[in-house]
Amino acid sequence: MSSYDAAAARGPDSAAAADNYLTHGRGLLSWALTLDHKRIGVMYMTGIIIFFLIGGLFALLVRTSLLIPQKNVPGGTPFIFSHDNYNLFFTLHGAIMVFIVIIPGIPAAMGNFVLPLMLGAKDVAFPRLNLTSWYLWLSGAALALLSIIMGGFDTGWTFYVPYSTDTTFAGVIPVLSGVFLLGFSSIFTGLNFIVTIHKLRPPEMGWFRMPLMLWATYATAVIQVLATPVLGITLLLLIVERAAGIGVFNPALGGDPVLYQHFFWFYSHPAVYIMILPAMGVMSELLSVFSRKHIFGYSFIAFSSVAIAIFGFLVWGHHMFVSGQSNLISTVFSFLTFSVAVPSAIKMFNWLATLYGGSISFRAPMIYALSFMWIFGIGGLTGLFLGTLAVDVHLHDTYFVVAHFHFVMAGTIFVFFGAVHYWWPKITGRMYNETLGNWGALLSVIGFNITFLAQFPLGTHGMPRRYYNYEEHYWIYHVVSTCGAYLAGIGFVLTVICLVQSLFRGRKAPANPWGGNTMEWYCPSPPPHHNFDHPPPVTDPYDFSGWKYDEKAGGYVRRSPAEIPAPASKGH
Amino acid sequence: MMSALLARGDFWMPMQGAEGAWVVDWLFYFIFWVSLVFFIIIAGGMFWFMWRYRRRHEEHGPESNVSHNTALELTWTIIPTILLIPMFWWGFTGFMDARVAPNNAYDINVIAQKWSWRFVYPNNYDDNNLHVPAGVPIRLVMRSEDVIHSCYIPDFRVKRDVVPGRYSTLWFTAKGAQGRTTEHHLFCAEYCGTSHSDMKAKVIVHPSREDFDAWLANADPLKQLTPEQYEAYVKDPEGFIEELRKTDPDLAARLVTPVEHGRRLYEKKGCAQCHTITKDAPSRNGPTWWNVYGHKVLLRDGSSIADENYLRESIVNPGAKIVAGYDNIMGPQRVNDREIDALIAFIKTLRDDYQKP
Numbered sequence: 001m002s003s004y005d006a007a008a009a010r011g012p013d014s015a016a017a018a019d020n021y022l023t024h025g026r027g028l029l030s031w032a033l034t035l036d037h038k039r040i041g042v043m044y045m046t047g048i049i050i051f052f053l054i055g056g057l058f059a060l061l062v063r064t065s066l067l068i069p070q071k072n073v074p075g076g077t078p079f080i081f082s083h084d085n086y087n088l089f090f091t092l093h094g095a096i097m098v099f100i101v102i103i104p105g106i107p108a109a110m111g112n113f114v115l116p117l118m119l120g121a122k123d124v125a126f127p128r129l130n131l132t133s134w135y136l137w138l139s140g141a142a143l144a145l146l147s148i149i150m151g152g153f154d155t156g157w158t159f160y161v162p163y164s165t166d167t168t169f170a171g172v173i174p175v176l177s178g179v180f181l182l183g184f185s186s187i188f189t190g191l192n193f194i195v196t197i198h199k200l201r202p203p204e205m206g207w208f209r210m211p212l213m214l215w216a217t218y219a220t221a222v223i224q225v226l227a228t229p230v231l232g233i234t235l236l237l238l239i240v241e242r243a244a245g246i247g248v249f250n251p252a253l254g255g256d257p258v259l260y261q262h263f264f265w266f267y268s269h270p271a272v273y274i275m276i277l278p279a280m281g282v283m284s285e286l287l288s289v290f291s292r293k294h295i296f297g298y299s300f301i302a303f304s305s306v307a308i309a310i311f312g313f314l315v316w317g318h319h320m321f322v323s324g325q326s327n328l329i330s331t332v333f334s335f336l337t338f339s340v341a342v343p344s345a346i347k348m349f350n351w352l353a354t355l356y357g358g359s360i361s362f363r364a365p366m367i368y369a370l371s372f373m374w375i376f377g378i379g380g381l382t383g384l385f386l387g388t389l390a391v392d393v394h395l396h397d398t399y400f401v402v403a404h405f406h407f408v409m410a411g412t413i414f415v416f417f418g419a420v421h422y423w424w425p426k427i428t429g430r431m432y433n434e435t436l437g438n439w440g441a442l443l444s445v446i447g448f449n450i451t452f453l454a455q456f457p458l459g460t461h462g463m464p465r466r467y468y469n470y471e472e473h474y475w476i477y478h479v480v481s482t483c484g485a486y487l488a489g490i491g492f493v494l495t496v497i498c499l500v501q502s503l504f505r506g507r508k509a510p511a512n513p514w515g516g517n518t519m520e521w522y523c524p525s526p527p528p529h530h531n532f533d534h535p536p537p538v539t540d541p542y543d544f545s546g547w548k549y550d551e552k553a554g555g556y557v558r559r560s561p562a563e564i565p566a567p568a569s570k571g572h
Numbered sequence: 573m574m575s576a577l578l579a580r581g582d583f584w585m586p587m588q589g590a591e592g593a594w595v596v597d598w599l600f601y602f603i604f605w606v607s608l609v610f611f612i613i614i615a616g617g618m619f620w621f622m623w624r625y626r627r628r629h630e631e632h633g634p635e636s637n638v639s640h641n642t643a644l645e646l647t648w649t650i651i652p653t654i655l656l657i658p659m660f661w662w663g664f665t666g667f668m669d670a671r672v673a674p675n676n677a678y679d680i681n682v683i684a685q686k687w688s689w690r691f692v693y694p695n696n697y698d699d700n701n702l703h704v705p706a707g708v709p710i711r712l713v714m715r716s717e718d719v720i721h722s723c724y725i726p727d728f729r730v731k732r733d734v735v736p737g738r739y740s741t742l743w744f745t746a747k748g749a750q751g752r753t754t755e756h757h758l759f760c761a762e763y764c765g766t767s768h769s770d771m772k773a774k775v776i777v778h779p780s781r782e783d784f785d786a787w788l789a790n791a792d793p794l795k796q797l798t799p800e801q802y803e804a805y806v807k808d809p810e811g812f813i814e815e816l817r818k819t820d821p822d823l824a825a826r827l828v829t830p831v832e833h834g835r836r837l838y839e840k841k842g843c844a845q846c847h848t849i850t851k852d853a854p855s856r857n858g859p860t861w862w863n864v865y866g867h868k869v870l871l872r873d874g875s876s877i878a879d880e881n882y883l884r885e886s887i888v889n890p891g892a893k894i895v896a897g898y899d900n901i902m903g904p905q906r907v908n909d910r911e912i913d914a915l916i917a918f919i920k921t922l923r924d925d926y927q928k929p
Contacts, residue, residue, distance in 0.1 A: 083766045084857070156763050162736060163719040163765060168899040251737025257720060258735060291625070294639040300649075322722065323733045324740050327671055331664050338656040342649060348614055349648040355621040357636025362626070370618060377614045381607035388603060388659050390666030394596050394729040397722060397761040460584045460600070462726025464761040467769035471757065542639070549630040 020429065024529035035127035036529065040134050041113030042427060045420065048101055048109050049496065051141060052413070055096035058089050060489050063451075063482040069475050071468065086468040087154035088169070094157030095175065099182050100141045102412050103271060106278035107224075108137065108189050110419045111217050113427060115193060117520035117527065118211050120202050120536050125195040129188050136185035143178030147171035156466060158268075159235075161249035161260040165242045173242060176235045183228045183235070186274070190224030193217055204538035208302070211518045211541040212295060215302040216281025219309040223270045223277075227313070231267035234260070258323055265316035273312040276376075276408060277305055279415035280347055283369055286418055287351050289516040290366035291358025294542040297350040304343035311340045321392050330389060337387040344380050348373065363514070364437030368418025371445040372411050379407030382456070400459025403452040410448055417441070417495060424499065425509030429526040431554075432502035440498050444491025450484025510555025515547045521556075589727030589756050589777070591745040595666045596729040603659055610652075670730065673743035677711035680704070684734040685717035686764055686903055687771040688842035697791045700840040701774045702758060705784035706748025714740050718903045722762035725775055733762055748777040766857060766901065767845040793826040794910075834918025837911055846902070849922050858902065859895045863923045865916075870896040883916050 021038045031039055065071070065080035081089065112130065116123050124130050147153060151170025155163055164172055197218050201210070237248050238260070247253025249260040288295040295301065317325060317333030351373060360366070382404040386392050395401060418441075425431055458477040463470060470478070512521040520527075522536035539546070547556040548563070581587045584604070585597050625635065680702070681692040692698040704710045714723055716736040723742060724731040732742040748754055753776050760771035778784040790796070797805060805812040809829040816824040828836070838844055846858030853860065859869075864878045872894045876882055885892050890902040907915070920926070 083769075087763075087766065087768075154765065160720060160763070163763070166719060167765065168901050251735075257737070291634065292627070293634040294637050296638065297640045297645050299640070300645050321667075322731050324735050324738065327668060330667070334663060334667075335660055338660050341656055342653050345610075345652045346645070346649055350645070352614060352617050352621070353638075353641075353644070355618065355625065357634055357638065358621070358625050359627045359632045359634045360622055360625050362622075370622065373618050374615055377611050381611055384603050384607060384656075384659060385600065388599060388663030390596050390663045390670060391600050391603065392663075393667065393670060393731050394600075394726070396731055397724070457584060461581065461586050462724070462757065462759070464724060464759050464769075466763040469769040 019528055020524065020526040021529045022429070022526050033131075035123070035131055037112050037116050037123045037127065037130060038427075038527065038531075040130055041109055041111075043134060044104065044112060044137065045109040045427070047138065047141065048105055048416075049420075051096055051100045053492070053496065055093050055101055056489060056492060058093040058096070060485055062086065062090050062093060063485040065468075066470075066478045067482055069470050069472050069478075081468070083468050084154060087466070088148075088152045090466060091154055091156050092148065092152075095144060095153075095179070097409070098157055098271075098275075099179050100137075100144060102275045102409055102416075103182070103186060104137055104189070105275070105412060105416045106282060106419060107193070107217060107220055107274075108133070108185070110282065110416070110423065111189070111193060111278065114423060114518075114520050115196060115214065115217060116200065117426075117523065117531060118214055118518050119196070119200050119205070120519045120522075120532060120538075121196065121200040122531050124192045125199055126192050129192055133185045133188035133192070136181045136188065140178045140180070140182035140185060143181065144175050147174035147178065150174050158264060159238060160264075161238065161241070161255070161257045162251065164238065165250050173239055176239050176242075180232055180235045180239075183232045186224050187228045187232075190221035190228075193221040194225065197221075202535060202538050208299065209538060209540065211281075212284035212298065212301055212305075213278075213281040213518075216277045216284070216305045219305040220274050220277045220281075223274050223309050223312060227267045227270040227274075230263060231271075234263040234267070237263075258320070258325060261320050261323055262316070262325075265319045269316040269319065270309075270312045272405075272408070273308055275412050277308060279372065279412040280305065282415050282419045282422075283347075283351060283372055284354075285516070285518065286365050286369035286415075286422060287354045288542050289422075289514050289544070290361045290363060290369065291355055292361070292515060292544050293354060293358035294540075294544075295350075296353035296356075297346075298542070300346050301350050304346045307343040308340060311336065311343070315340060318387060318392070321389060322396050334387055334389045334392075338384075341380070341384065341387070344376075348377065348380070362438070363421075364432070364434060364441050365418045365422035365514075367438055367441040367445075368414050368421065371441065372415050372418070375407055375414060375445070375448070376411040378453075379404060379411055382407065394462075395459060397465055398459035399455040399463045399465055402465050403455035403459060406448075406452045406455075410452075414441075414445065414448075417444075420499065422514070423520070424502065425513045426520055426525045426527065428503060428506070429509050430502045430506030431509050431513065432498050432506055436494065436498035436501070440491050440495030442491070443494060444488045447484050447486070447488030447491050451481050451488060452484075454478075454480040454484065507554070510550075510553045512547065512556040513554070515544055515549070515556040517541055517544050517547065586726050588729075589725070589747055589754070589775075590729065591747060592670055593727070593729045595669065599659075599662050599666055602662070606655055606659075670743075673711045673741065674709045677709040677743055678705070679711050679713055682712045682714040682723065682734070683717060683906060684714065684721040684723070684760070684771075685906065686719065686842075687760070687767040687845060688840070689723075689758065689760075689771070689773040690906070691773075693788055693791075695788060697788065697795075699791065701776055703776045703778060703784065703787060703791075704746050705778050705781040706746050708781055708784075709743060709745045711741055711743040714742065717906060719764050720762050721760045721764050721771070724759045724761035725756055726759070727756040728775075731761055746775070746777040748779050751779055753778055753783075767842065770842070770845055790826075793823055793828075796823060830914040830917040831921055833911075833914035834916070837907070837915055838918060841905065841907065843915075851924075857898070859898055861919050861922050865920050865923055867923075869893075872896050880916055883919060884912055887912055887915065 021036055061080060065086055068079040071079045153171040153175050154167055154169045197214060240246050241248055247255040249255040249257050251257060284295050284301055315333060315337045317329055318337045321330050386395060421437055454477045458474055463474045509525040511524050518541045519536045523532050546559055548559050550557045588594055683690040689700060690698050691702045714734040716734045721734040722731060723734055728744045730742050730744050732740050734740055756775040758773040758775050760768060778787055813824050813827050846856050848856055848860045851862050867878055869876050869878050876893055887905050889904055891900050894900050
């Protein structure tokens with residue numbers, strides 16, 4: 001504690017802030033060849049937000065075309081899209097959002113920036129591997145975009161065989177190669193984080209003194225390293241099958257198409273947890289900081305992350321209840337699926353208990369966090385319908401599933417934006433406009449809810465997914481859903497405007513604008529190139545009593561040791 | 573619109589068209605109410621705390637700093653676990669009942685292909701809609717000619733993927749209605765390409781087994797002709813039908829000429845999704861049928877005269893000759909010789925210089 005330099009916490013006023021990671025080295029090359037985890041994180045964040053906007057625009061086009069029930073049938077005319085272009089664009093939306101945006105979203109962008117800071121470390125364990133990982137992401141994303149020019153792909157993001165080996169769209173192999181590269185980017189990031197957490201943790205920081213964000217990132221990294229290679233192998237087999245006609249999956253060549261589904265979901269179900277676990281980690285940080293209250297049930301939350309990571313490997317078959325896998329296997333997978341519901345429920349109740357008795361501040365990051373409670377509550381509970389065998393047979397491949405997984409996956413998107421706002425002052429050294437940030441958050445959350453709540457009754461009434469034309473009696477729900485999507489679109493654009501505007505107009509950020517106690521708030525905003533002049537103290541990350549609000553700094557400053565009250569209760 | 577949807581069921585579920593549907597609905601509502609209670613606890617608690625514990629000024633500290641309570645946490649671990657067990661169990665038993673068909677089920681073969689359904693009955697008659705009797709367990713034995721499809725009848729709460737290279741089965745007992753036929757939607761639920769959303773059929777439930785048998789016996793009017801009558805029909809379809817009208821008007825009304833048969837196949841077999849049949853229709857994914865018969869067709873490599881053999885090959889093996897400017901997206905069509913004859917007869921009429929013989 002004595003080594004801690006109080007002046008460093010005051011932010012821009014201190015001399016340490018004169019040279020920060022943004023000004024340390026100028027020019028394009030200093031970014032392109034950087035080994036600094038913070039710069040790599042910033043590049044990821046920018047790239048991911050751009051691809052999120054592209055994927056979102058495609059979604060709006062798809063939703064717009066669904067305003068008309070019967071298009072391009074004998075006697076009808078195309079609306080926005082022909083059959084094939086509709087299929088192309090819903091496929092692009094899915095593939096971009098899953099592989100390019102959500103999977104790397106929180107770990108690669110936010111994790112890269114804050115993980116070493118939260119450990120009080122200078123960088124990740126393997127900075128060069130980290131840069132490689134960024135370029136693999138960039139190449140994979142570029143290849144996916146390029147595949148549109150090279151003929152596109154209409155397979156759906158799942159690439160089910162034999163459709164994906166039969167389709168005449170010529171962009172299938174390029175996009176599969178792109179996803180293959182994105183997979184390696186993900187593996188390298190995961191590997192880096194595992195080693196960093198093991199080796200660069202300060203000696204005083206035991207596993208149960210780590211911020212919960214790190215527990216979640218660690219659990220995610222384990223899945224990334226263990227599951228992603230299976231995706232890589234599967235995609236390679238698919239490429240070889242399509243290019244050379246080798247019969248692994250295609251029954252016409254002696255293969256088994258259901259085998260492909262097993263391989264694909266063996267990765268892609270754990271991938272759901274790659275997407276959601278880091279969001280849950282950020283949630284624990286946001287709820288605790290903005291309630292100014294110790295996180296409730298630290299060890300239950302930490303172990304539930306690990307439990308989700310383990311159980312997540314054992315449930316892939318629930319995507320295949322109607323595929324023709326044996327009844328026994330379906331039964332076992334249904335049973336195991338319910339076991340994942342328990343740790344998710346534990347997290348929800350612990351977060352709720354964290355709010356109890358707190359001092360709740362409705363800053364934009366907190367609006368996102370509270371929205372996640374609502375959204376993930378719906379996403380998680382609707383999962384119960386789909387895990388139940390008899391009910392899933394009716395709901396499988398309908399809009400009910402579409403609504404369910406958007407409530408889960410977009411939950412991650414909202415937490416991602418919560419995290420962007422939360423660490424924005426640290427990343428850029430600027431405060432965003434709170435009013436604009438709140439409006440962006442509220443509009444996108446409300447619009448999102450309208451969009452996908454309308455899709456639940458659509459699904460229960462039997463509207464299949466990936467339909468270009470549909471029966472007239474589903475029409476009204478599609479209209480409501482599309483209106484909601486426009487509202488959400490406005491919200492997201494407002495959010496991006498808010499962030500960009502802060503770069504030019506935002507007031508200078510203090511070192512600790514929210515009163516958080518994880519280590520990243522101990523260095524100036526933006527942090528210097530080497531992060532910390534002196535190693536920050538290892539304390540309970542959820543004990544906020546050491547910080548007080550300072551009007552002049554516009555943020556929180558350390559109390560002198562004499563001012564710190566005795567801890568109200570001792571955690572764990 | 574809304575009322576149109578609700579007329580076919582309640583807010584959440586469509587009408588129960590099959591005898592097993594209530595099991596799914598009952599279980600759906602059980603999970604629905606349990607979920608709603610949990611959601612109200614979580615969302616209600618969240619809004620209450622948001623109001624009650626809102627930060628009033630920057631210095632405002634928390635009222636409580638409780639960081640854990642093992643008894644409470646075990647409670648909200650154990651209660652959800654207990655509630656999940658019956659969900660799994662009833663889901664499992666309901667699933668097994670819906671999977672295992674009774675021994676006396678009536679088998680109908682189903683052939684799925686891009687982008688139409690074909691239902692083949694025990695007497696080898698086939699139809700693009702699924703006709704079934706009410707009250708009789710029906711087992712669909714399904715196979716696919718190309719990619720994976722999925723047979724989904726929302727009103728019956730049944731769905732099963734149709735996977736190439738293997739048979740998959742699905743069974744149900746339709747409820748039907750007294751004294752009249754009822755109709756239900758049948759969709760393809762597994763994405764299968766361009767016209768996936770147009771790959772649908774009707775399930776037509778006949779009120780009883782007797783009605784269904786009568787329908788099936790008469791479903792193919794040509795089967796009711798004597799060999800001599802059939803010969804006369806082939807020689808001069810229009811003249812024969814005209815003649816028959818005097819002696820058996822019912823049968824005559826259901827007989828069609830090959831040209832008309834071909835026109836109906838064009839609609840039923842999904843040809844219409846890619847091929848147009850009028851002079852100025854905008855181009856779709858396949859070449860137009862207008863002015864094709866007897867004309868020279870430009871192929872990717874070379875050209876060909878569109879005679880009967882060309883047309884036949886283009887139906888049963890479309891990849892053999894690909895028209896310039898089009899992709900090879902059409903799969904081989906499983907149609908019988910009579911249907912090919914009818915389609916060719918129909919295509920022959922689609923040209924500027926067509927004259928009735």
